[in-house]
Amino acid sequence: MDLLLHLLPHLVNGLALGLLFALVALGFMLIIGVMEVLNLAHGSLFALGAYVAVALMTPDGGLPFEFMRAYCALPIVPRYVAALVLAPLIVAAVGMILELCLRRTYGRDPLYGLLLTFGAALVIEELIRLVWGPGERQLPVPRGISGGFLLGDLIYSTYRFYASAFAIGMIGVLWLFLEKTPYGALIKAGAHDSEMVRALGVNLPRLRLLVFAFGTALAAVAGVTMAPIWGIRPHVGVDAVVPAFVVIVLGGVGSFWGAVIAGLLVGMVVGLTGAYATDWSLVSMYLLLIGVVTFRARGLLGKKSVLEV
Amino acid sequence: MRALGGWVTPQMLVAFAVFGSLPFWIREVGLHPYLGIEILVWCVCALGFNLLLGYTGLPSFGHGAYFGIGAYAFGLVQLNLFPNLWVCLLAATTAGAAFGGLVGVFIAHRRGIYFALMTIAFGQLFFFIASKWTSVTRGEDGLLDIKRLPADFGLARFSLTRNDALYWFCLASFVVVTLLLWRVIHSPFGKVLRAVKQNEERTAFLGYNVKLYKWTSFTLSCAITAYAGGLLAMLQGGAFVQTMSLQWSGIVVLMAIVGGGFVSFWGPVVGVVVYFVARDLLGAFTETWQLWFGLLFMASVMFKPEGIAGLFQDLVRWLRAQRGAFLRARAVGAG
Numbered sequence: 202m203d204l205l206l207h208l209l210p211h212l213v214n215g216l217a218l219g220l221l222f223a224l225v226a227l228g229f230m231l232i233i234g235v236m237e238v239l240n241l242a243h244g245s246l247f248a249l250g251a252y253v254a255v256a257l258m259t260p261d262g263g264l265p266f267e268f269m270r271a272y273c274a275l276p277i278v279p280r281y282v283a284a285l286v287l288a289p290l291i292v293a294a295v296g297m298i299l300e301l302c303l304r305r306t307y308g309r310d311p312l313y314g315l316l317l318t319f320g321a322a323l324v325i326e327e328l329i330r331l332v333w334g335p336g337e338r339q340l341p342v343p344r345g346i347s348g349g350f351l352l353g354d355l356i357y358s359t360y361r362f363y364a365s366a367f368a369i370g371m372i373g374v375l376w377l378f379l380e381k382t383p384y385g386a387l388i389k390a391g392a393h394d395s396e397m398v399r400a401l402g403v404n405l406p407r408l409r410l411l412v413f414a415f416g417t418a419l420a421a422v423a424g425v426t427m428a429p430i431w432g433i434r435p436h437v438g439v440d441a442v443v444p445a446f447v448v449i450v451l452g453g454v455g456s457f458w459g460a461v462i463a464g465l466l467v468g469m470v471v472g473l474t475g476a477y478a479t480d481w482s483l484v485s486m487y488l489l490l491i492g493v494v495t496f497r498a499r500g501l502l503g504k505k506s507v508l509e510v
Numbered sequence: 511m512r513a514l515g516g517w518v519t520p521q522m523l524v525a526f527a528v529f530g531s532l533p534f535w536i537r538e539v540g541l542h543p544y545l546g547i548e549i550l551v552w553c554v555c556a557l558g559f560n561l562l563l564g565y566t567g568l569p570s571f572g573h574g575a576y577f578g579i580g581a582y583a584f585g586l587v588q589l590n591l592f593p594n595l596w597v598c599l600l601a602a603t604t605a606g607a608a609f610g611g612l613v614g615v616f617i618a619h620r621r622g623i624y625f626a627l628m629t630i631a632f633g634q635l636f637f638f639i640a641s642k643w644t645s646v647t648r649g650e651d652g653l654l655d656i657k658r659l660p661a662d663f664g665l666a667r668f669s670l671t672r673n674d675a676l677y678w679f680c681l682a683s684f685v686v687v688t689l690l691l692w693r694v695i696h697s698p699f700g701k702v703l704r705a706v707k708q709n710e711e712r713t714a715f716l717g718y719n720v721k722l723y724k725w726t727s728f729t730l731s732c733a734i735t736a737y738a739g740g741l742l743a744m745l746q747g748g749a750f751v752q753t754m755s756l757q758w759s760g761i762v763v764l765m766a767i768v769g770g771g772f773v774s775f776w777g778p779v780v781g782v783v784v785y786f787v788a789r790d791l792l793g794a795f796t797e798t799w800q801l802w803f804g805l806l807f808m809a810s811v812m813f814k815p816e817g818i819a820g821l822f823q824d825l826v827r828w829l830r831a832q833r834g835a836f837l838r839a840r841a842v843g844a845g
Contacts (some may be wrong), residue, residue, distance in 0.1 A: 239623045305812040315569055315626055316767060317811045324761045324804035331798055439634065439756055445625055484638045487631040494624055495616055 228419030234392025244442030250421025298416030347415020558734025572633020580739020606736020772821025
């Protein structure tokens with residue numbers, strides 16, 4: 202009983218992580234659905250989201266000094282909200298550029314698409330390193346949602362509760378969008394059979410562009426939300442794309458709730474290893490990937506996926 | 511029966527001549543002999559890597575790990591066991607083959623995205639182990655005090671401490687690896703690898719044990735890269751964790767593709783030379799040159815996946831066509 206209580210904060214942490222992993226994975230999955238290739242740059246865009254948010258909250262330079270002073274004098278909450286809203290939009294723009302680059306590789310050996318997104322991931326990471334330096338950054342968070350609180354006998358992190366609630370909200374909104382709106386139906390149809398959708402008169406290139414933008418925006422949102430938990434380093438991109446992939450493989454490509462449940466599982470694993478061996482918590486993801494691909498590459502639901510080229 | 515592809519090609523002789531004469535003119539062009547050694551070491555690494563990507567079609571995004579494993583193995587054997595050049599290099603190669611073989615068991619039956627992500631996962635795993643197992647690898651500081659052991663051939667003994675001497679040794683390694691890889695690629699084994707790259711299923715239908723071929727290709731590739739790692743350890747005087755990072759693994763991929771590894775044996779060599787010359791020439795002016803190299807890679811994949819070697823091959827083809835047209839026109843005119 203004592204052990205369980207001791208583990209509880211870590212389980213809660215794992216839950217928060219898991220929900221955010223699910224968010225990244227869902228964006229990832231949307232993109233796989235309408236495109237032919239896996240976006241290895243998804244993680245770098247996740248990182249870019251966090252960095253852009255930092256830049257939006259505490260502008261370092263470039264803008265006129267008066268404007269910056271007035272901006273920084275604003276209370277933190279509007280700045281945080283601005284960052285949360287604008288960062289995904291900016292990253293979505295970058296995502297659209299990437300999609301335009303990917304167009305040249307459609308129809309060819311999927312290896313080219315893979316190489317291109319890998320190159321993009323490296324380029325984005327290099328860009329981040331150049332603009333913001335290789336050091337670690339901090340995202341300032343409004344005091345209302347930071348710090349800890351006491352529940353029972355244990356201290357919980359307020360921010361992780363907020364992050365979990367926010368992620369649940371985003372997942373809910375995403376579900377509503379996909380299930381209840383005509384645009385969502387379009388995206389699902391495109392994922393199911395893009396040729397047919399095009400034959401029915403939908404502008405497929407535009408659909409792909411918008412889905413890519415949407416998926417990368419989700420990654421950026423997750424990046425901004427995850428920033429206070431994971432820290433902001435240029436390398437955080439790789440650490441974000443691997444769990445997304447694990448989640449999709451575990452949950453099955455194309456399954457919305459599969460991704461959510463798998464995300465929670467992965468998050469728990471990472472959170473719990475964090476409890477016992479903090480250094481190993483990130484590596485546990487890589488080990489999990491190796492394990493999952495080796496033993497259950499068809500996911501818990503067992504259907505041959507589009508990833509098996 | 512004459513060996514397919516021959517033992518030595520004109521391109522090989524050109525490459526050997528260029529690299530063989532390098533110490534004599536490198537300073538004239540404003541570069542340093544150290545650069546020559548770096549280029550040769552990375553050429554061996556990239557050639558080993560391209561066996562996997564260019565010839566078998568398997569994208570390994572974690573190859574830096576084996577480069578580092580080779581360096582660490584070299585250093586550890588030298589410092590703890592037996593400071594003999596040949597033993598240490600053998601240890602490096604064997605370590606690479608061992609780890610490559612182990613990882614290969616997990617990934618040999620995969621391809622495409624699964625393969626790529628698994629190589630990333632294993633690469634990161636080894637990177638993590640190397641940085642955390644400080645009792646063995648000294649962690650972030652790196653394994654220092656690796657000395658350049660003398661090359662003892664029994665009859666003669668050459669000290670490799672000076673950069674010039676090490677250059678000749680690395681050149682000799684480069685020649686041996688080039689000849690070896692050329693033979694491997696033009697052997698029946700190499701032909702099957704190329705078949706696997708073109709269409710894995712069909713190759714399997716033809717009765718080949720595709721898994722075994724892929725595993726062998728991967729293990730051999732890792733072994734060669736690890737040998738280069740041993741050379742790197744001597745060059746740098748240490749083994750460092752950063753070599754095993756995803757960034758460096760990515761740079762190997764970039765070098766191989768930009769140079770034209772998809773279509774040419776010499777692609778990786780061209781890519782390595784371009785990278786390092788760019789680093790020394792452009793790096794003096796701007797810090798962003800690595801970004802440009804990455805963008806060059808993306809442009810290459812988008813517009814010319816055949817790379818620089820591909821451009822060269824196009825040029826040769828165009829010249830031949832021109833010559834053919836000219837000769838035909840002359841024949842028609844005379845007749």
